[in-house]
Amino acid sequence: MNNKIMKKISIIIGCILGIIYSLIEPIVRYADTAPLDAGFGLDIPSWNIFIVQSFISICIGAFCGWLLFYIGNKIKKIIPDFDPKSFLWEELIKK
Numbered sequence: 543m544n545n546k547i548m549k550k551i552s553i554i555i556g557c558i559l560g561i562i563y564s565l566i567e568p569i570v571r572y573a574d575t576a577p578l579d580a581g582f583g584l585d586i587p588s589w590n591i592f593i594v595q596s597f598i599s600i601c602i603g604a605f606c607g608w609l610l611f612y613i614g615n616k617i618k619k620i621i622p623d624f625d626p627k628s629f630l631w632e633e634l635i636k637k
Contacts (some may be wrong), residue, residue, distance in 0.1 A: 549611050556607025557600050564596035 568586050586592045 545615065549608070552607040552611040553604045554607070556603035556605070556610075558603070559607075560600035560603025561596070563603070564592075564599040567595075567599075568592065
C-alpha cells in the first residue's frame with residue numbers, strides 16, 4: 543500500500559481507539575462507584591468535561607497511531623527486507 547494511505551489508516555485507527563476509550567472510561571467509572579444492584583450506566587459529571595476528555599483521548603489515539611506508523615517506517619528504511627510477520631513466524635518455528 544501507499545505510505546500516505548497507511549499513514550491515514552493508522553491515524554484513523556488511533557482516533558477510533560480514542561473514541562472507544564472515551565466511551566468505556568465513564569462506564570468503568572460508574573461501575574466502580576455504583577451500588578451492587580445498579581444496572582448499566584454512565585458516570586458523566588459534566589458534558590463539557592466529557593467532550594474535552596473525548597477530544598483529548600482522540601488526539602492521543604491519533605498521535606499514537608502516527609507514532610507507530612513513523613517507527614514502522616523508520617525500521618523499514620533501516621532494514622529494507624524486514625517483514626515483521628515472517629520474522630516472528632520464523633522465530634517461532636525455530637523453537
